[in-house]
Amino acid sequence: MSIAAAISNAMSGLGATARGTETVAGNIANVMTPGYARRQVTLSANTLGGGVRIDGIARIVNATLVSEVRLAASSIGEGATRTVFHQRMEAVVGLPGGATSLSSALTNLQTALSAAATRPDDELRLAQVVSAADLLGRRLNDASDAVQSARSTAQRAIQSEVAELNTSLERVATLNTRIAILDSDGRDATPLMDERQRLIDRIAPIVPIQEVTREQGKVALFTIEGAVLLDGSLPARLDFAGADHVAAGQLVGAPLQLLTLNGTALTAGQMRLFSGGSLSANFQIRDVLAPQMQSELDDLAFDLHQRLADPLVDPTLTPAGTGLFTDAGARADAAGTVGLAGRITLNTAVDPSQGGQLWRLRSGLEALPGGPVGQSDILLAFAQALDSSQPAPAGSGFTGTEGLATRFGVIESRVASRRVDAQSELANRNARQSTVMSSLMSDGVDSDAEMQRLLHYEQSYAANARVLMAVDDMINQILRM
Structure with a gap:
């Protein structure tokens, strides 16, 4: 291996270590943040120049538990x-x-x-x-x-x-668009995904909801009984009309109303x-x-x-x-x-x-x-x-x-x-909610595991630093010849 290749490999290792350390710090800082999903750096071998390549930041979510x-x-x-x-x-x-x-x-x-x-x-x-x-x-x-x-x-x-449903669905649709743009540019969209998850979590107590993953990081939303709330760029529109006061004897249709979905009365x-x-x-x-x-x-x-x-x-x-x-x-x-x-x-x-x-x-x-x-x-x-x-x-x-x-x-x-x-x-x-929440929390950010991962990054940093020090010694010896 040439000196240049050694330097390149060590520098790529230091870059990956720095990004990994940053990710661990973010995980620990947001361990109790609603909607936050654990981050993990994804790496692969750089087959052309050697070293490692950062493929991106993966957002680790157990979709079943979230649902x-x-x-x-x-x-x-x-x-x-x-x-x-x-x-x-x-x-x-x-x-x-x-x-x-x-x-x-x-x-x-x-x-x-x-x-x-x-x-x-x-x-x-x-x-x-x-x-x-x-x-x-x-x-x-x-x-x-x-x-x-x-x-x-x-x-x-x-x-x-x-x-609340209409406002949240519009914001989810907007985030879908922004996430897709960042995804196409190869930039990190995970903060927007966290925000989107918080919005969807706000919808859930109102209407049982299921999330379906679409291309470019987008999601589609349906009620558990099959009503389409969002699938594409335009969210469904719900409307409800009625006076603030209800009197005895008032029934649906005389004059109480039900929901209207996309202009059609249900x-x-x-x-x-x-x-x-x-x-x-x-x-x-x-x-x-x-x-x-x-x-x-x-x-x-x-x-x-x-x-x-x-x-x-x-x-x-x-x-x-x-x-x-x-x-x-x-x-x-x-x-x-x-x-x-x-x-x-x-x-x-x-x-x-x-x-x-x-x-x-x-x-x-x-x-x-x-x-x-x-x-x-x-x-x-x-x-x-x-x-x-x-x-x-x-x-x-x-x-x-x-x-x-x-x-x-x-x-x-x-x-x-x-x-x-x-x-x-x-x-x-x-x-039941306490049980599934406990499972979700245990599947999320584990501070002990994150500290172990930080220790591994520290060891990786030290190894790459030793390579650079060794290269530095070699160059100095060459220059003294």
Whole structure:
């Protein structure tokens, strides 16, 4: 080997060592950086001039683990969104026996009615009946408002997530183009690939996504159910229209909307293309879970209304008359119960703060003035009507013959069970994500391995340096001859 060849070989070795050391330093510095993939210098023998040639910097990624992590993120996005909804419903409906539960408000009304029946002449006790009945009505109103608020929150979340998807897909498409340009020029595009991975990771909790490698470092993106989000230079365009507020009774198409993909409105069946992440969970809350909760509250409100609007309970009521509870001042109708829980109110005829008289509780809601102050029949009838086992109202979600307190308890138990089930499922999904994340982290930058690689580079540097020193000695000896 000539002296020139020795120098060339040693210099190429030093260059490769320097690049490798730089790569190791970058790996260690970014060990906890989201989206960062371990770098590794790829070398090959220089067959013409000898030495080594740096072919490039390889980005080491386990595509299978990355895909599993993203699917786990989608699963958690869906589960967390549903869990928050069920927790909110439990908080407003309350646990069976809880101090702020709906059933406790009903129990307070029953207790107040029983106490007033023993002393119907005591206006303080009658006032307590009015207060307890008004509180029960307001608790139902608050629960209904919370349901519609949850639907409105889901509506706004859908708008935000669609905007996030569009923005992220456009940026991924732009990065695809820039990476392809750098790849064609033979320059390092790995930093842009890291940025692209972070963007795709932001999409994953919203929609389950799968990544497919294309030429020149590009990637194509699809939902796990097959919708094309990006395959080429133009990303798909998602659109969603809708008011910020959702009211009881509003359904898909009247006037609620679904997604529009590239200008084409999706049907309910086609929406499965975007199932599995927080986006689909918000649609489910808006269109299924919250309406189900509203229907159950409306059934409770209608049963309460009907029990105390019965002429057998209050003989003074006319067929069109309103009972102790009203539908926003009118008599509730079985055909119009949607949203009743949000409209049910105490009859103003017994509320002194609204011009009513307390004596109507003992004499009858449509009685003439002057009845006996010791009359307790109607108060007792009210209490018995709430406690008695009655058939479920036609068209309601209840079955069998039960007391009203039992039906309130059934709804509270359902809400609590849904919350428990949602939290349990979310815990399982979190455990699965922890497992795949641990695998991904162990497959990523290993600081111990990087330090060993750094030691090898140090040894390589020393070997190449010794070659140059030996060449230097040889040249000096030649010059001294």
